[in-house]
Amino acid sequence: MEKRELTCIGCPMGCLVTVEMEGQEVLSVSGNTCKKGEIYARKEVVDPTRIVTSTVRIEGGDKPRLSVKTKSDVPKNRIHDVMEEINRCVVTAPVHIGDVVIENAAGTGVPVIATRNVEAVLG
Amino acid sequence: MIYDVVIIGAGVTGSAVARELSRYEANVCVLEKGEDVCSGTSKANSGIVHAGYDCQVGSMMARMNVRGNELMGQLAEDLDIPFKRIGSLAVCNDKDRMNDLQALYDRGIQNGVKGLQILNREEALEIEPNLADGVVAVMYAPSAGIVCPFRLNIALAENANRNGVEFRFNTKAEALCCDEDGIWHIRTNNGEYLTRTVVNAAGVYADVFHNMVSEKKIHITARRGDYCLLDKTVGNFVRHTVFQLPTKYGKGILVSPTVHGNVLVGPTAFDIEDKEATATTAEGIDDLTAKAALSMKNIPMRQVITSFAGLRAHEDGHEFILGEVADAPGFYDCAGIESPGLTSCPAIGEYTSGLIRDALGLKNKENWIGTEKDVLDPSALSIEERNELIRKEPAYGTIICRCESISEGEILDAIRRPLGARSLDGVKRRTRAGMGRCQAGFCSPRVMEILQRELGLPMEEITKSGGRSTIVSSRTKEDA
């Protein structure tokens, strides 16, 4: 049996929640004050995921960087790989909000999309 | 080439000497280790034009102070320097020290200070309503004033440069000696300079250069002073420069308006070993807060927008050491220039240049130009004039620094003018961009962009104040 402790992010209480696990199976959740804490803890110990936001280089645009995000959550332990791919990525203006800039970020199956507009500058 | 005069230091003293020497037919060069004028002792001081009552009677300091005060009005007009003769008050908090106040008055009279008056508490409150409750009497000195210390320094240097004086920045004098022909050799990090005469205006390092050439050693202590600057919204808190009765560490803590409408509180006095140690300390700030409360009540210290520390070049004898060094012909000291050094600089310039003129037999320059214009201040214009300006130069229509309302046009002027700004601090001292309540939070990225464009440098090489003070380290995504 494994014990994991984590801080609930549901509200400013920040309950210290203890999860007892057997492999990938959650045996018990304690320390939480409300239902939100249990839901959060169950997900966080089995399948922690995050949205990754950053910028990519953009050529020929009216701005030097284009802000981007993963269209949905990616596994937390893949953040680094996703960032490496984002760091290598160079796009060409114009790019508009929602445009896909990376189809499948680091093999997670999640695309990276633009979160703002960058217009092309002439010349 | 052999210069007639090389001046070490482009602070306010070196620049004043340079400007006065520029009246004559002579090859003059100023060596400055910083990246800009006004980057040592001169950049952090009270900006006070002292009346001259507290200097030792008969001292060089008294003579230069009173003469400097006399010259300041015309100089400010000629060089477009913000200067206001607002008068000063020296407060006495103790009935038992009334004789000290009287002694100060008597000394002032002997030093030739005009208009001094001792006022009782009621009279004093009429002209300065927020005096502390414990103040029993004050000495009023109407000839005292406030000046923009940056503009004073910059304007003197600009005017010297306009009249042919060369300035070498990032050039640090390291050693000097005189050869058998009487020519001085100054070794710097940027090569050797040869000159007939040397002016030592090296601030806290003036003893180092003096002691390289003379057997009669001097010693200068860096005396740190912490200051707090308060927001313009409380600018009307104080009307005069309010001093305390002097002590052996100087004129005590002052509370004063600045020419730009802020309130300045300081300086403390801590003698330190390191001649670059301009770090403020918590004790220093606590000390000045406590002491300032003796002169003024309810000082709005919550409105502090920045604190900083400056160094005074305190010579052991507390006297200005001026003139040719007896055992080093051709080497002129301007050493020990602490308060009232800013006030005295026009007089020190006049005096020192006079000695050199006579020694070298310099002739007046025929086409000498004695006036300068400051960076244009559009806020002084009417709407019509301002619009005319923006039509001609649209950059005046873009505000870069929100707090001080400084436009791109003013920043471009500061960069493009002779001896122009090359760093954020250089722009700040010439235009006030970044000097307001947000302390450059909003405008620094934009000023950096303008500097990058104008100087043709990458952003990674734009600095706060020269040297290694770069602001950004690299581009994002470039390590990938």
Add this chain to the structure above:
Amino acid sequence: MMADTVHTAETTAREYDIVIVGGGPAGLAAAAAAKRAGNDSILILERDHELGGILNQCIHNGFGLHTFKEELTGPEYAWRFIQQVYDLGIEYKLNTMVMDISEDRVVTAMNREDGMFQIRAKAVILAMGCRERPRGALNIPGYRPAGIFSAGTAQRLVNMEGYMPGKEVVILGSGDIGLIMARRMTLEGAKVKVVAELMPYSGGLKRNIVQCLDDFGIPLKLSHTVVDIEGKEHITAVTIAEVGPDRRPVPGTEERYTCDTLLLSCGLIPENELSKAAGVELSPVTSGPVVNESLETSIPGVFACGNVLHVHDLVDYVSEEAARAGENAVKYIQGLGEAQNEGAADPAAEARRITLIAKQGVRYTVPSTIDPEKMDDLLTVRFRVGDVYKDSYVSVYFDDERVSHMKKRIIAPGEMEQVILQKSKLTGAGIRNITIMIEKE
């Protein structure tokens, strides 16, 4: 559709019904709401080169859950409102700095194309946002080298200009911007060594502490502050020490961290220099204008919303509040025709006015006064507390009578709280004061 070049339909027009100062989230929402409420004469003045304000540099996600029921990044959230402004055909001027607002609502502004110009407005909506508390105001001892940034300045440099301030970072202050920047700098390859927080609690969201610090193993030191800054030209190290209950450093607890960057995230201050110059009464607690139920300041026809009014925790609340300011400005203008003499005190309204009192843990309320006749059917009163309260009650008193008693598991200074007042309960009830306080039971 690109509207970057469409500035105004008629640049020579010098009269507008509503001038909105600021094109950030507050200004955009106020403009859209005013237009929908039927006013066609609206002008937004924005000092930056694009609409959207500070949201454009907040590229992280977490915006808009309340408003759009989905999680957006800052620029995406801004874009939703910018589109509304475009679609509604609302006029705006970019790169335009408002220099002055007079008491009779003449707005003086300036830009490169128009020069300095004046607009006579029937109503003005203040939406200038806030700024960060700079180092000077914190009075941190030590040198003043390069490499010290407010977190927001660093955010702009990294996210918009594409420059890294440095590679070894210490952050003072655990406000949300500081936490967000800890993650951003880390993702961009910097090492964030520590986040120090003066208070015994963080002002940031728990979510940000977990996802911006814990995820990357960045330590958060509560009750700590920076006591020394080293480096004459560029910052080389800082010293952090623990503070006692008096928030003064405890000797002997100093720890030195080498670094090339110090970020400060030590609070936000509403940016009210224009309001102050106009003569608007400001609250010493919020540093924002004192407003009534209509979000109208002490100057009739001048409204305030968003972070210029009080610093918000969520942009959703900014949008909501700003929309009310926009609608109220329209109502005010409609009322101008009916009123006998504009600006004159109305004795009946004075008699009806209810004063809101914040006490016992509640630092302030927005609004400060209510005229029950003029309020909406439901009025949201927002406030913040001065400390962390657990298992406590938010109580509302109408004069001496407690009318509401709401148990909260936790109330923290970092989050805005609210109570909702019903018009029907206030109209004609003769209430003088409404007091909001925190009670243990």
